[in-house]
Amino acid sequence: xxxxxxxxxxxxxxxxxxxxxxxxxxxxxxxxxxxxxxxxxxxxxxxxxxxxxxxxxxxxxxxxxxxxxxxxxxxxxxxxxxxxxxxxxxxxxxxxxxxxxxxxxxxxxxxxxxxxxxxxxxxxxxxxxxxxxxxxxxxxxxxxxxxxxxxxxxxxxxxxxxxxxxxxxxxxxxxxxxxxxxxxxxxxxxxxxxxxxxxxxxxxxxxxxxxxxxxxxxxxxxxx
Ligand code: ADE
Numbered sequence: 001x002x003x004x005x006x007x008x009x010x011x012x013x014x015x016x017x018x019x020x021x022x023x024x025x026x027x028x029x030x031x032x033x034x035x036x037x038x039x040x041x042x043x044x045x046x047x048x049x050x051x052x053x054x055x056x057x058x059x060x061x062x063x064x065x066x067x068x069x070x071x072x073x074x075x076x077x078x079x080x081x082x083x084x085x086x087x088x089x090x091x092x093x094x095x096x097x098x099x100x101x102x103x104x105x106x107x108x109x110x111x112x113x114x115x116x117x118x119x120x121x122x123x124x125x126x127x128x129x130x131x132x133x134x135x136x137x138x139x140x141x142x143x144x145x146x147x148x149x150x151x152x153x154x155x156x157x158x159x160x161x162x163x164x165x166x167x168x169x170x171x172x173x174x175x176x177x178x179x180x181x182x183x184x185x186x187x188x189x190x191x192x193x194x195x196x197x198x199x200x201x202x203x204x205x206x207x208x209x210x211x212x213x214x215x216x217x218x219x220x221x222x223x224x
Contacts (some may be wrong), residue, residue: 002222003043003061005069007060009166013076015206017046017214020191025109029062036067045069049166052142053098056166060173070219071122072181074170075214077199078138078162078208079145079191081155086187087202088209090130091161093138093183094123096168099154100141116171119180120218121224126182129216136161138183140168146195154191163191184217186210 008014014035018024021037021044028034032055035046045067049059056074063069078091085091096116098106114201127135139160145151146203167183174181186206189198 001043002070002224003045003067003207004065005020005045005047005063005149005222006074007047007049007056007063007166007170008071008072008076009049009056010075010102011048012075012204013210014046014048016208016211021046029066030058032059034063034066040218042218044218046164052165053169054139056169057173058171061177064173064179070117070181072170072174072179072215073122073217074167074181075210076164076166076185077188077203077210078164078185079152079189079195080162080187081191082161085134085161087198088206089187090133090209090213091138091185092116092123092130092133092135093167093185094135095137096171096183097137097139097158097159097160098141098168099139099160099163100143111172111176116168116175118171122160122180122182122186122221125217125220128214129220130184130213131155134161138167139163140165144195145191146193148192150190164189184210184213202211
């Protein structure tokens with residue numbers, strides 16, 4: 001049976017899953033807890049990586065080296081970049097880009113690519129598990145976006161549906177290790193001047209929404 005690695009940036013995004021673990025074990029690596037066990041009989045490793053690209057990349061590499069999962073899911077909350085993507089909607093990241101690195105730099109130097117594609121089978125499983133979800137691009141950068149002009153600029157440059165702070169770094173690391181991945185995000189805010197208040201209001205509900213979908217995905221992935 002497949003082992004599934006699940007990476008989230010915040011404790012609130014993993015708490016429910018952690019409570020459901022059977023045969024739970026925990027160890028701390030590079031300052032963050034890694035939980036292993038089974039959920040619905042699926043072997044899982046849960047990692048709370050902390051926010052931002054560096055935390056995401058380094059804990060993805062540790063998770064892959066230490067636990068060798070067959071697939072990776074990066075899950076959490078995000079800010080919407082498009083009018084049709086509302087609070088508590090779900091976005092499945094078919095492709096991931098950085099919004100704070102120039103694409104030409106990544107294309108001309110290692111890793112020689114600026115767009116990172118999720119595994120198509122995992123995208124299908126995620127979108128089947130999340131009725132009415134949006135499937136498309138997610139933009140990642142080391143910034144909480146809470147300004148209308150910046151939001152428009154990122155949306156225009158990346159054509160992404162939402163913005164967050166870890167997904168592309170996980171995707172980039174998974175890709176270099178040849179491990180299939182998908183990024184799943186529930187919308188907590190509109191990444192504009194209302195974002196901080198909206199994030200405070202919707203973050204927990206959005207995290208619950210992401211977990212509901214993850215739980216529907218696990219048996220489908222385990223059976224791949
Ligand atoms: N995660 C949730 N909302 C976000 C935002 N507005 N910007 C960056 N990351 C986020």
